[in-house]
Amino acid sequence: MASPTPQQRINELAEQIRHHDHLYYQAAAPEISDLQYDQLMAELINLEKKHPEFASDDSPTQRVGGDTVDHLVQVPHKVPMLSIDNTYSREELKAAMQRIEKSLEGSLEDGESVAWVMEYKIDGVAGSIRYENGRLALALTRGNGVVGDDITHNVRTIRDLPLTLRCPNPPAVAELRGEIYMTEADLADLNVRQTEAGGEPYKNTRNVTAGTIRLLDPKIAAERKLRFFCHGNGQIEGLDVSDHMSFLNWVKSVGVPCTPDATPLQSIDAALEAVAKLEVEMPDLPFEVDGIVFKVDSFSQRETLGIRSKSPRWVIAYKFERYEATTRLEAIEVQVGKAGTITPVAYLTPVEIAGTTVSRASLHNVDEIERLDVRVGDLVVVEKAGKIIPKVVRVEKHARTKALPEYQFPTECPECGEPLTRDEGGVYIRCTNPQCPAQLRQRLVYFGSRAGMDIDGLGEEVVDLLLQKQLVSSFADLYRLDVDTLADLTWPRQRKGKGDEMIDVQFGRKNAENLVAGIDASRSRGLARLLSSISIRHVGPRVAKLITAKFWNVELLKKATAEEIASIHEIGERIAESLVGFIQSDVGSQTLDDLASVDVVLAEPEPKESELDESSLPLSGKNVVATGTLEHYTRDEIKARIEALGGRAAGSVSKKTDFVIAGDKAGSKRDKAESLGVEILSEEEFRKRYETDA
Structure with a gap:
């Protein structure tokens, strides 16, 4: 069978997407996953770019969401209610955020940077709640992004939404946009009532919410306990806020719930670290989350970035299936x-x-x-x-179907x-027993892991063997192990070809030599790596590195007060008190002394005097702008290098700029530097002048 022509494939994709739009937005019964939908849309976008002659005005790529349903009044949005572009990997997310920041490069003021806000992507139904002079006046669904369905009668039943804002001088108009949703616990209770009445249980919270919010009878909506989280705004009149975090704080102050744990982040690297942590340690949330959203914080930067026909350019979602x-x-x-x-x-x-x-x-x-x-x-x-x-x-x-006893949480370890x-x-x-054997096991396992001291061969099975044979009771005991003792140990192993039969097998000299070599190699990892490996609460790799940059050996650290440690940028009181509390405790002091006694290095290389005195650094007091593609540095690396040399890495060129490092395709920043008479250095000139190893 012949492959379809580009025009045929475009028409085919458009019809498929319209079909799935109807199922998702009107019937609340999607047949495919978000990822599959996005793949269809991406293929259609690419084909229309290659063959614009076949693109039509009514293509799904020109619309947002789906059409409104017939049985509700349709009302135009004062400000279009757009959707969000999605990514499905950290690499895609990083690339999207870098594109956004790059688009702002030429418009940033001297010293201005791009800050981000991270929020959960709640899996509910998008809604817009309009307050006029503080009173709830109108609520709409997204609809097709231009026109939405009037759902005011049902939204008024949402108990966590105030009918009147709690503020003395409310703005003339405050259109709060967010997600209408249902908790898993409320769905469980609803399904009990549903099945008792002879109905079928609902499959998930989103489908229930989508159906409920469009019902004509608000009494049913009230029984289903819908909720609302604000995460953005539409039309605003009479409210002076300049960034997203300030807006969210105002929203909370007037009694409207916001998406919880919205987090300001100062860089793309910080955003990627946050994503990695959430993927492993997603907190227990009572509602469904299908991703994480990253937004540019500054409203003026958002205005500069603008919008596409389908989505804003200042926001990106990282979705997980x-x-x-x-x-x-x-x-x-x-x-x-x-x-x-x-x-x-x-x-x-x-x-x-x-x-x-x-x-x-x-x-x-x-x-x-x-x-x-x-x-x-x-x-x-x-x-x-x-x-x-x-x-x-x-x-x-x-x-x-029968009474089950409630679970009783233990009161003893x-x-x-x-x-x-x-x-x-x-x-x-x-x-809180520091001698608890279970804690010791977990600490030793983490100590030997890649995230810890990276000891080759010290996995869970080996830790269990060492504890069983009573060869270790502390971190320092690992460094007292010898090859002869380890080689003679036996551990249980499954006999090959004998099903589940277990036999005792000798650990062996080769395993012993490898383990002792791995342990010995870890002695010189340094103080920062050690502090983050011995399970001090709130002290991870980044925190340890920041602290040891100032207190670079254990003697200095023991003398440091909580106030001195808390004064380090990004540390704060909670971390400082946890670290000092550990160091000054009997267990902590003994742990560090014991490690020192077995020749574990409890220091970092001592900073040179010039590194401590920033005024002596070669770029001290200088404003430097890097632009274009550099051969030896990424964007983050050149910024870090400028700061390490005492300078300030600025985002835009001005009269205050001391010099510009211009790489390939430097563009408008180089042109502006020339017009202002600012010195321009090539990458090689910069390296010869300021890099001693270049």
């Missing part, structure tokens, strides 16, 4: 972490999700168990976000028997 399955909860057990945190774990009837078999999932903490009302024997919905994190998201309470304590003002319950 969600995969879920239903299975039975067979047991709940608790584990003790390296910081003493007691984490409940759900043991499940094995179920396949996203190509892997899942038999366990974290329940996070006691509050999560209570929120879910999860009980042993329950049928539960388990989700993996981004194919990474198994999580129990909902109990199918309607399937609970399951490993050492000591009483458990709850963090003051927090959600975590801990074992």
Whole structure:
């Protein structure tokens, strides 16, 4: 069969996308995933770019969302309600954010930078809530982005939305945009009522929300306990805010809930670090999240960037696919972490999700168990976000055919028997016994990991073997191990070809020599690496590096006060108090002294006097702009190098600029430097003048 012509494929894709738009926006019954939809749209966009003669005015690429439904009044948006471009990998996210920052390069004022705000991407229904002189006047769906459905009658039933803003002089118009959603717990309760009435249970929170918000009877909407998070704005009159974080703070102050944990970030690198952390440590949230959104904070920078026909240029989403399955909860057990945190774990009837078999999932903490009302024997919905994190998201309470006892969280540590304590003002319950064997195991495992001291050969099995043979009871004991002792150890191994039969096998001289060599190599990792490896609360690799830049050996660190450490940029009181508390405790002092006694290096290279005295650095007091493509540096690297030499890396050229480093395709910044008479250096000239190793 012949391949379709470009025109035929464009028409075919357009029809497919219209079909899926109808299912998603009107019927609330999507047939394909967001990723599959985005792939169809991307193919259509690319084809229309290559063959503009076949693009039509009514193409899905020219529209936002879907058409409005017929049974509700349709109202134009004062400001178009656009959608967001998506990425599905950290590489795509980084590239998109770099494109956005590059678009701003020529417009930034001297010393101005691009700040970002990170927010959860709530999986609900987009809504716009309009307040006039402080009173809720109108609520609309996104509709097609230009015209939305009037859902004011249902939005007025959302209990966490005030009917009147809590402020004495409200703005004339405040159009708050955000997500209408339902919690997993409320869906579980709704499904109980639904099945008791003889109906079918609802599959997920988004479908319920999409259907509920368009109902004609507000009484039904009120029963379903919809909620709202604000994450943006439409038309605003009479409110003076210049950035997104200030706007969100104002919104919260007048009584409207905002997307929680909105985080300001000062660089793309910080954003990528935040994404990596969330992928591993996504908190227990009572609502569905299908991604993370990054927005330029400054409203003036947003105005400079502008919008496309479909989406703003100042925002990008990092989405992860969600995969879920239903299975039975067979047991709940608790584990003790390296910081003493007691984490409940759900043991499940094995179920396949996203190509892997899942038999366990974290329940996070006691509050999560209570929120879910999860009980042993329950049928539960388990989700993996981004194919990474198994999580129990909902109990199918309607399937609970008999009374099940509530789970009783332990009051004593399951490993050492000591009483458990709850963090003051927090959600975590801990074992505070520093000699707890379970904590020691987890600390040793982390100490040997790549993120820790990177000791080749020191994995979980070896740690278990060393503890079982009572050869280690501290970090320093690792450095006292010798080849002869290790070589004679035996550990259980499965006999080849004999099913599950286990036999004792000698550890062996080769394994012993490799392990001792790996341990010995770790002695010289330095103080920063060590501090982040010995499980001091709140002290990770970046924090340790910042602290040891000022207190570069253990003697200086022992003399440092919490106030001195807290004064370091990015550290603060909580981290400082945790570190000083550890160092001054009997356990902490003994740990460091013990490590010193086995020749572990507890210092960083001492800074040169010139590095401590910034005024003596070659670029001290100078404003430097780097532009164009450089051969030896990335954008972040040249900025870091300028700052390391004492200079200030500016984003735009002005009369205050001391010189410009111009690479390939330098463009407008080079032109402006020439017009102002600012010195221009090539990359090679910069390296010869300021880099001693160039």
